Amino acid sequence: MKQHKRKITILVIVLLLLIGFFLPLPFYLETPGTAESLSKFVTVDGKRDRRKGHYMLTTVALQQARPLTYLWSKTQPFAETVSKESLMGGASNRTYEQMQTYYMQSSINDAITVAYRRAGEAYHKKYRGIYVMSLLAGSKFKGHLAIGDTVTKIDGHAFKSAQQFINYVKRQRVGQKVTVTYTHKQQVKTTTQALVKLPGTKRPGLGITLVDHSQVKTDIPVKVNVGEIGGPSAGTMFTLEIYDQLTGGKLRRGRKIAGTGTMDAKGNVGAIGGIDKKVVAASRAGATIFFAPDDPVTKADKKADPNYKNNYAVAKAAAKRIHSKIKVVPIKTFSDVVNYLKK
Structure with a gap:
């Protein structure tokens, strides 16, 4: 009898663990992701960037919530729950993934355009x-x-x-x-x-x-291969990596430099989501500089949310919260990035 009860207890425990690990909940978890060196994604004129230091793109980790990971997230200061509707806007998983791929490719095209134009190199x-x-x-x-x-x-x-x-x-x-x-x-x-x-x-x-x-298309060949990373938020850092390679690599000077922000074809930086988590990822990777979009706070923003803060303000608050010495730098254009690094 005791052995029978023990088997039932073990089965219940196994069942609860399976539910805890595998039962999908109807929302997602966003947590700090990684800070990835751009040198492994970008080649210019057939060469990789092997100079000291790194330019880094930053990511947000996104996963389907499970009971145990949801409970774990409650112990993490930078974990957030996100509904599928707010994340995907009603799109199917396939459509959402396709959109992210498109946005990434568009951001790469704009990054190449801005970098080559500023470097004075031909592009079409x-x-x-x-x-x-x-x-x-x-x-x-x-x-x-x-x-x-x-x-x-x-x-x-x-x-x-x-x-x-x-x-x-x-x-x-x-x-x-x-x-x-x-x-x-x-x-x-x-x-x-x-x-x-x-x-x-x-x-x-x-x-x-x-x-x-x-x-x-460019006269000096450039290739950007990002694997499964999607979305437009790495546009600014792609632009910086490509531009610095085109111009002789004089801006980084051995430093670990991270950042985020979209980049349009005119060189304007745009706001992104999850910047607090990206600051955490950059700090963990040893970055000393973090470029953050300094998007304007409009009256409409304040009306919709009286406590609204732009990307730069959120990034600074995140760095302070984790007691990081990382320097958060506000940027509105690619020129802001270059001018800061030239100091």
Whole structure:
């Protein structure tokens, strides 16, 4: 009898452990991630950056919450719970991952553009077409086009922007068939399907979410391979790594320099999420400088949240909270980054 009870107890314990480790909860956990040396991601003119010190991109770790990891998160000062809706905005997991891949590639293109322009080196931006981000359930192109495909022509017409594409489709009618030329896994294909009425409008459309898909070509070859890292937040640090390699590596001077922020093609730095966690990751990796977007705090921001603080303020508070000596530097443009490092 005692042996039987012992077996039941063991089974209950095993079951509870399995539930604790594997039962998914309906939200995610965000915690400090890593600070990764950019030298392993970027090559310029076929060479890696082997100079002393590092430029580092910083990440936020994201994982599906489980009962035990959720309890653990309550003991961690920089752990947050995030709903799937607020994280993905209603997108499916596949669409969200595709969006993150697209945003990363776009940020790399803009980083190359800004770095080469400032270094005075030649670059050429080539418009490739319309990138398919998602397909509506009622789209006639569903099952033909796929997320990640690039639409290059409609009825034999090529366009130079997503807006030109939209304007052309607007002039057609619901139910009319159009022929789409597109690239799927590097293969050129065509499909002819009917336009549908877009939800909430009377306008015709393919029933896809679309964005511009461009590519930057350079005379001095540059390659950026980020693996599974997604999103646009490393744009500023990619720009810095590429620029410093192009100009002889005179800015770093042996230091470990981390940071974050989006980068647009004009050299403007944009705000990102989870910056407090990125400061923690950078400090743990030994960085002495952390570049943080100094995004403007608008009246609308304060109205929506009276306690709103911009990226720079949150980053400074995080450094203070962990008693780190890391220098948090506010930046609005790539010029701010270069000018600071030249001091």
